[in-house]
Amino acid sequence: MSGRVLVGYTATKSGRDAVAVGARLATATGSTLEVAVVLPAPRSVITPPNAGYERLLRDQAREWIAAAIDRIPADLVAHAHVRTGDSFAETLTGLAHELGARMIVVGAAGDALRGRHRLGATASELVHSSDVSVVLVPRGARKVAADIGIPRLTVAVGTRPGADVLMEDAAALATATGAPVRLLSLLAIDLPPTADTGAIRIAGSTEVHDVLAAARTTLPDRLDVDVHVAEGESIEDAVADLEWNPGELLLVGSSRLAQPRRLFLGSTVAKMLHEVPVPVVVVPRTRGGAPASAAAVPASAADKEGRR
Numbered sequence: 001m002s003g004r005v006l007v008g009y010t011a012t013k014s015g016r017d018a019v020a021v022g023a024r025l026a027t028a029t030g031s032t033l034e035v036a037v038v039l040p041a042p043r044s045v046i047t048p049p050n051a052g053y054e055r056l057l058r059d060q061a062r063e064w065i066a067a068a069i070d071r072i073p074a075d076l077v078a079h080a081h082v083r084t085g086d087s088f089a090e091t092l093t094g095l096a097h098e099l100g101a102r103m104i105v106v107g108a109a110g111d112a113l114r115g116r117h118r119l120g121a122t123a124s125e126l127v128h129s130s131d132v133s134v135v136l137v138p139r140g141a142r143k144v145a146a147d148i149g150i151p152r153l154t155v156a157v158g159t160r161p162g163a164d165v166l167m168e169d170a171a172a173l174a175t176a177t178g179a180p181v182r183l184l185s186l187l188a189i190d191l192p193p194t195a196d197t198g199a200i201r202i203a204g205s206t207e208v209h210d211v212l213a214a215a216r217t218t219l220p221d222r223l224d225v226d227v228h229v230a231e232g233e234s235i236e237d238a239v240a241d242l243e244w245n246p247g248e249l250l251l252v253g254s255s256r257l258a259q260p261r262r263l264f265l266g267s268t269v270a271k272m273l274h275e276v277p278v279p280v281v282v283v284p285r286t287r288g289g290a291p292a293s294a295a296a297v298p299a300s301a302a303d304k305e306g307r308r
Helices: 013-029 051-069 088-099 121-126 164-177 197-217 235-240 267-273 301-305
Strands: 004-008 032-040 078-085 101-106 133-136 153-156 181-188 225-232 249-253 280-283
Touching: 004 013, 004 088, 013 032, 013 051, 013 101, 013 133, 013 164, 032 051, 032 088, 051 078, 078 088, 088 101, 088 121, 101 121, 121 133, 153 164, 164 249, 164 280, 181 197, 181 235, 197 225, 225 235, 235 267, 249 267, 267 280
Parallel strands: 004 032, 004 101, 032 078, 101 133, 153 181, 153 249, 181 225, 249 280
Antiparallel strands: 133 280
């Protein structure tokens, strides 16, 4: 699964979290790490842009990226990119297409608690518009040892059909990293007190196990696969009691409300984010066109300066 892993970087702790997770992903999959800073486009239509000021901003951005790259393993190939755009999310998605990146990695909002997710403006826009998988990184993920790799992939399996792309990506990532797979389904009983929860739980459990069994058959036999059902009175309750390994990834599918080849964060995934302490990979529900070959994309002079 070699290719490119793109990190949307900011010179903050959350930005360093994103670089750390991106570096582990790139190392585990034999990919190249691409680190990008997106600068806001000049907005004044009256005063012409100051070329000296723009050059200063770009130089500062390259210094930020260089400092971030210095923290990653020395044998990992990393490239620096400085881009300007009105929309950070749109600019990152466009760069992912240009480079042929399989994933866009972004950190949590600055006020997120350690070990928790909180979507900032760029992440929110990405998970409702990107046609490239987005990796949401919780605060403090940089504290995980760089050499731990990807110890396990947990794949959240829904109760409806349509998870083909999710399972394909899970199989490809598991094959590339050698990580075992945990297929996870949530059985949440969020009903009024008068409801017959016992009968509903039995029926729901049967359906969930059937879905997990069907999902297991879509994965190659060579993979180490376990299945798990998490029960609770709500989605948050079911997720809260799960055990997670340091460095683990959770893969989830985009909501079925999403347009073809686009992401849309569904309500179940949004609830899970409140409790999940590991990076979450949101996968589009349908496959887009083949990404452009990164090798065929010439690098700009600005990009070359930040290479290692």
